[in-house]
Amino acid sequence: MPPDALTPDRILEATEEVLRRYGPAKATVVDVARALGVSHGSVYRHFPSKAALREAVTARWLERSEVALAQVAAGAGPAPERLAAWLESLFEAKRHKAGDDPELFATYMVLVGEHSQVVERHVTTLVGQLTEVIEDGVARGEFAAGGPAAEPARAARAAWDATNRFHDPAYAADWASDGIRPAFEAIRALVLTGLGASA
Template structure:
């Protein structure tokens, strides 16, 4: 049976395993190549540098949330429940990542710090999804307190819910009362948008 072709996806999967095993400070492209049974030059043909590979891993990690959340943002129905569902899905996804694989989550925290442009693109994507929900609510008359700039309102919603999605608060995500705190913030935001 011929060997599996070397694809960017296989390289990224192997890179995640290597980062999980060695951490970002010690993981090398040679380690990734060894895990795949190829030369490090083969990895460099797909990713020109270690930094490019780490950025691609970070982008892949952040992109995992985009599709699920986009489906919620673009679903039919009233904007209020969609906004709550979107925020809940974001919070659940972040909690899963932090709880299911803490070693890789810690590694990603380092990578996110190194790849601020990748993180900024992610935040822009998330705020774009929020803005679509806000715009829908304004258009239907559901969000009368949202103002005239959906992008500014989306950014305010993002900032107001920071505790429930910013990895800096990951230690709080399993604390007693966190669900009640999340519900209270969502209720407050929705009342403000619907006033």
């Protein structure tokens, strides 16, 4: 491959930088093409529209968190500890993205507002990770088999919804507030007890 072959990855890297510089409202495909030194037609050969490019770049940006969270979910410790650490890592990742990468976070919020399949897939992936931790915990006798954890997929979705104050971008303005840490810990404790976590 020649060093400057125009691959989808190179286009997405350039798009991230362009989005960081101009924000989702002002960034254009022409800006991306200019940053790469190619015609906008060359970009369109890989991504048929600005919307497709925006979705692909956001999907890639979200996947980085998904990979990191999958490692937490698949760790070696007891399931309740992994679930606690997973919720912590999720909140940390969202807060980091909102605070330190505001233009890409704004792009993500545009897709949330459009009910994009990228956002739907992201939620499905993360709820799937939670489901596996709960299933594993029930199998090992670390979550009560008789309560809500008996239906791991349903319990995972409930745990996801119950913690939405800490991952739903609608609450992003709240994530730097004073009371957010004790609020997070109180809900996490309620969720873990609700799943019948053995102490």
